[in-house]
Amino acid sequence: MAIVLDEVPLVSMAEQANDPEGFAQKFGQSFRRFGFAMVSDHGVPQELIDRAWAKTKEFFALPEEEKRQYHIPGGGGARGLTPFKTEIAKGATHVDLKEFWHIGRELAKGHRFEAQMAPNIWPHAPEGFKETFLELFQALDDAGDRLLSAIAVYLGLEPHWFDRAVKDGNSVLRLLHYPPVPANAPEVRAGAHEDINLITLLLGAEEAGLELLDKDGRWLPVKPPEGAMVVNVGDMLQRLTNHYLPSTTHRVVNPPVERRGTPRYSMPFFLHPAPDFLIETLPSTITNESPNRYPTPITAHDYLFERLVEIGLIKK
Incomplete structure (x- = not known):
């Protein structure tokens, strides 16, 4: 069926319960055309989102020296704070005008992925930070599972195909703060880039x-x-589908001059597979017209490491 979308459509997840095939087609077609979709009725409670925004703004308003105690040099930004002007988009000449905080999956002591997935760091303030973001992490994880199920259906796989891939996955919730920018700032808030993971859910x-x-x-x-929310394809899903679903380049541009005194906040949830998941091209996406671009599989952990080196979060 031809896809004639001119702009990223809004699809409602409420349709998924009654018409999973219909929802999968709408969502999948948007991914196929743009690498992006906009999703309403996603099931993440608005009260929880509002509470998370309040905690995010409270945290980033803390004094710089207080925030800096939660930065782990050499940790690749996996947990805690990544300070302002640290990350740079692949191939970019200016660092991004942002600071961010990372929350990962809570693992039981002795879990088999303990070596690959760092423990969370929790700040002393604001109060309720840990409870709020563990709750939000779980809600976004659940929404992501439902969206991956739709993608599986769209690709002709069984609806639970991704369950084994993402069980105990190395997903990350990022709290982003873009401070006000000077009128003549040469950098952009976030340079043109693609995401590394399977899919990103953005609030x-x-x-x-x-x-x-x-x-x-x-x-x-x-x-x-x-x-x-905005949902987009990451490089791991692009690789898995032999570029049938594109990981589209995107950026966050500086606002118009009259809005440059206003900070910007966002909360992307980077949904990752488990570290030992083997990213191996789906046979159904290999054709005579589209031969296999990735004949050598790679684990999600090794792929992530390669990419974190490229964007400057890990120094080799």
Whole structure:
């Protein structure tokens, strides 16, 4: 079926319960065309999201020296704080104008992935930070599982195909703060890049700035209605599907001059497979017209390490 979408559509997850095939087609077609989708009725409670925004703003408003105690040099930004102007997009000349905090999956002591997945760090303030973000992590993890099920259906796989891939996955919830920027700032808030993981679920794209690079070379703004989230394909899913689902380049541009005194916050949830998941091209995506681009499989852990070196979060 031809896809004639001119802009990223809004799809409702409420449809998934009654018409999983129909929802999978709408969501999958948006991924196929743009590498992006906008999703409403995602099931993450608005009260929880509002509480998370409040805690995020409280944390980033703390004095710099207090925040810095939660930075782990050499930790690759896996947990805790990554300070302002640390990350740089692959191939970029300017560092990104942002600081961020990472929360990962809580593992039981002695878990088999303990060596690959660092324990969480929790700040002393604001109060309720840990409880709020563990709850949000779980809610986004659940929503991500449902969206991966739709992708499996769209790809002709059984609905629970991704369950084994993401069980105890190395997913990360990122709390992002883009401070106000000077009118003449040469850098961008987040340089043009692709995500590393399977899919990203993004809260906070209502504030203008997120753009995707369309196939014709134009930058398209992605601005969901209030309460909806933006979801996009990551490089691991692109690799798994032999580029059938594209991991689209995107960026966060500096706002118009009159908005440069306003900070921007967002909360992307990077949904990763388990470290030992083997990223091996799906046979159904290999054809005469599209031969296998990745004949050598790679584990999710090794792939992630390679990419973190590229963006400067891990020094070799």
